[in-house]
Amino acid sequence: MDLMGMDVLMVIASRDFRDEEYREPAAALAHAKAGVVVASSTRDEVTGMLGYKVKPDLLLSEVDVSRYAAVVFVGGSGASEYFNDAMAHRIAQEAAAKGKLVCAICIAPSTLANAGLLKGRKATCFASERGNLKAKGAIVVAQGVVRDGKVITADGPGNAKGFAKAICEALAETVPQTERRAPALDTEDA
Numbered sequence: 784m785d786l787m788g789m790d791v792l793m794v795i796a797s798r799d800f801r802d803e804e805y806r807e808p809a810a811a812l813a814h815a816k817a818g819v820v821v822a823s824s825t826r827d828e829v830t831g832m833l834g835y836k837v838k839p840d841l842l843l844s845e846v847d848v849s850r851y852a853a854v855v856f857v858g859g860s861g862a863s864e865y866f867n868d869a870m871a872h873r874i875a876q877e878a879a880a881k882g883k884l885v886c887a888i889c890i891a892p893s894t895l896a897n898a899g900l901l902k903g904r905k906a907t908c909f910a911s912e913r914g915n916l917k918a919k920g921a922i923v924v925a926q927g928v929v930r931d932g933k934v935i936t937a938d939g940p941g942n943a944k945g946f947a948k949a950i951c952e953a954l955a956e957t958v959p960q961t962e963r964r965a966p967a968l969d970t971e972d973a
């Protein structure tokens with residue numbers, strides 16, 4: 784899979800993001816040659832629930848959604864800081880309005896639900912947030928990873944690899960046909 788030239792925005796909490804929910808998608812995207820940009824409510828180094836450290840590239844207020852092919856909201860207990868955050872909602876809403884991929888894992892789908900993006904859509908999340916998703920009109924399904932159009936959700940760290948794979952596959956579908964790698968033609972006998 785070649786996603787060269789695509790940039791993906793990953794939104795992490797200022798503390799207690801879930802390490803593998805960041806690391807797995809970031810690694811899969813980097814392997815596929817996509818650029819990964821990290822945004823948070825701080826530019827200071829942040830620490831995940833299991834001790835992984837990340838230095839955000841920019842603040843949420845500095846995000847220009849048009850630069851990214853996808854926006855990924857990382858879960859973990861700290862992700863609740865974005866549930867009712869106007870900047871986080873703006874990023875999610877603008878991404879959806881521009882036809883970008885919008886993704887969230889663990890408790891982070893509540894940010895999407897609160898931003899009005901899950902109404903009438905199939906979605907999944909960590910058990911503690913299912914009630915909120917339902918209250919906001921989502922069709923909550925008991926699956927590890929759910930894709931409904933341009934929205935991908937996952938239920939937690941156990942499905943971080945599947946979440947990463949779904950994001951990469953969805954992004955690969957957006958690569959124009961002319962840019963997809965085709966087998967070399969044998970023109971020697973032509």
